[in-house]
Amino acid sequence: MFAKAFRVKSNTAVKGSDRRKLRADVAATFPTLSAEQLSKVVPNKEELNVIKLYTHKGDAVTVYANSRNPALFEVEKTLYPTVYTLWAHPDLLPAFTTWPPVLHKLVGGADLMLPGVVVPSAGLPQIDPGTLCAITLVGNRAPVAVGVSTMSTVEMLAAGMKGKGFTVLHTYMDQLWSFGDKTCLPTILSLEGEPGTEHAEEEEQDDKSEEGKVSENSLPVDSSLPTDIGNMSLNETMEGAEVGGNEEPSEDGAAESVEEGNLDDPQVLEDSRSPQEQMDALLHQCFFHSLKCKVKKSELPLLTSTFLRNYMFSCCPKGQQIDIKKSSYKKFSKFLQLMQQQKILQVKELSKGVESIVDVDWRHVSIRSFVVPEIASSESPAQDSKGADGEQLYHPPEIIPLYGVSSKMAPLFQESGYKKGSTLSSSEVRSAVINYVKINELVEETNKKCLDQLQPFHQVTFAGHEPIVRKGNIDPIDITIAQRSSNKKVTIIKNLELYGLDPQAVANILQQKVQASATVTTLPGTKDRAQVQIQGNQINHLAKLLLEDYQIHRKYIQGLEKAPKTGRKK
Incomplete structure (x- = not known):
């Protein structure tokens, strides 16, 4: 999510009432935090800022920064901790371990594939699909990434540790980490008696030597890589990742050349799955991609045939095509029936023999945690909006009227942290006015006359693009x-x-x-x-x-x- 530079819309101090609400939300989201730990995440008096930004894909994100360092980020009303917070509280989330060479792949925007997950002797943490998890490196409990699981632990093991395991939202060394003071990864040794001690790499390599070959479900690690990850610089980490990606220990201890970048490349891993499994994965990817980026509430009810032809087909990666008969579902209606059982959407037969999607739960964890593939997001809008028959699809832009703070109105808004030239929505204007009225003990909290004194702006958001803010009202x-x-x-x-x-x-x-x-x-x-x-x-x-x-x-x-x-x- 933060692999590329983002655009900051606003950066203001958090007021007392908002600070208390945030503390309550954090306590509800992370109930294991003690009162003392909670006061460190959301301090009572220390500096705490709220930053509103847009990612390179156009997603709106709210970041809460504690003493300059991002502590939490919020996406669609769900709170997530940053690596800065997890370093102070490493046991806050269930943790899964991967190899050091995988780190530079995660920093580049890749998700964590199951072959890259190290299975300790004590077993994996027991989780459900959609669980927020931390990702650590071998020999160090300090988390390097935050992700959402795509399946339960039982399903991971049943799948033979193949496929995508975690949708990665934020990593050490990404743009959100760079927004803070860029603290290097600390070294947090594993607790005594727990798997993943400082000798974990040696034990893992011994196991591989006894087997006589590298298991296809485990990643190669170079013996020259240091286990003290916390003392490695950014360049050293990248160099170690490249070494680990090009060498694989063989039976006699020599390194054999393998194709570079195959550590957690989804395309390489998919080759080891059956054609039916690959088609099932493509079907799920295009389904969630179309719901998250293409279908709008105003378009419902939507014929299921139209949804498949005009929306899901257009989400297929280049060179791939959906073929329902080659999937395990055989029929699209059976696939939608499963999605309906998971309460992702609702399908009804509005006319005899014709089914339509009548409702979608866009707040469902499966939709919210889905990250659009980087390849799909980089395609041109013209390619992305074409259906299977080449027909150009159109999605109306989202238009939001905004108001610019003029020099004459600046004193009224400075109480809320806005300056001359800041652009606000009508709700933000209302909140600022109410805040000003309360502070100065005035009346007429709902007086809308100030809107006439502000400069008109508008924001236009096209599907798959970042919002565009223009001065004046949009011409019809x-x-x-x-x-x-x-x-x-x-x-x-x-x-x-x-x-x-x-x-x-x-x-x-x-x-x-x-x-x-x-x-x-x-x-x-x-x-x-x-x-x-x-x-x-x-x-x-x-x-x-x-x-x-x-x-x-x-x-x-x-x-x-x-x-x-x-x-x-x-």
Whole structure:
């Protein structure tokens, strides 16, 4: 989640009431924390800031920083500890151990695959799917990553320790760690009698030598790697990872060359699974990818056939294709039935023989913990929005009106930590005004006159992109009727680009629907804006296209009232 640089929206101090609420939330999320430990995570008097940011994928994240170091981060109202917090409280989460060479893969944004998990003699911690866990390195209890399990411990062992084990959210040496004071990984020795002591690597290598070969379910580790990970610099850790990724101890102790980067590469690991298992994994990946990034609540109910064809197919990685018959489910209806049993979604037969998805629980842990594959997120929007038949899919942007703090209004907002030029939503403005009123013992807490004194802004978010903040109110799609020679009428459409619509594509669709000529010309007075002109009064067709097909809100369309009346002709 933090493998690449993020954008900070705001950084303000946490007030007393918010601090108390945060402390209560942390105590409820991590009940094992004592009162003394809780006061260290959320201090009573020391500096505590709340930072709102957007990741490189556009996810909104709230970070709580204690004495500059990020202590907690919140995604979709779920709190997660950072490595800084886990170093102070290493037993806060169930811990799973991996090899030092895997670290640089995790830092690069990879998830932890089960072949990379070290199984100690005492066994793995018993967890359920969706459990928040810490990831440590052999010989050191200091966590290097925070992740969410994709299956239970029983399922991991039943799968032969193959497949993806943890969705990694945050790691040592990622951008969130760099936002703090960049403290090096400490050395926390394992408790006496517990697996993973400082001799764990030697014992593990002895076991491998007795077996005569490296098990396909374990990762190679180079004997030259130091066990004192806490004293290694960033460069040393990376160098050690490269060595461990290219050497594999053989029966006679010599290192045999293997393909670089095969330590936890999902593609390499998938090759060891049966075709049916690979298809099941692809089906699950495309299912959660489409629910998290493509399907919106306003699109429900959604035909199950449309969901599969236009949404899940478009989420397939390049070179792969969903084939339900090759999966263990055989039928898409059986797969959806399982998802319904897990209460991820609800399917109903709204008409005879036709099933539709009528509800989705976007707060379900399986959806919230799913991380979009890096390959999918790096594809161009045009590729990502194409269905299996090559048809271009469109998702309307999310538009949020914002207000900019002017110099005249700055004194009112400085009590809440905002400065001149800060952009706020209407709810943030309301909170700031109420805060100002309470501090200064004024009246009229709900007075909205200050909104008129703020500078208008707006935020536009397209699917798969970071939010864009622009000054002023967004211009609506403008539809006008003009008179041409011989008393002919033409319909002119402007501002389509502001909503992510291609004027040429809209012109082509209208031309096919109404069987009239359509042209695209440069909008007068602009260089990169265009307008669509089509013969006749086509507002009724435009209304259906924009409101129903593209699902743009009526308030962002201007001129629909000029549609011709459709009464019967006598």
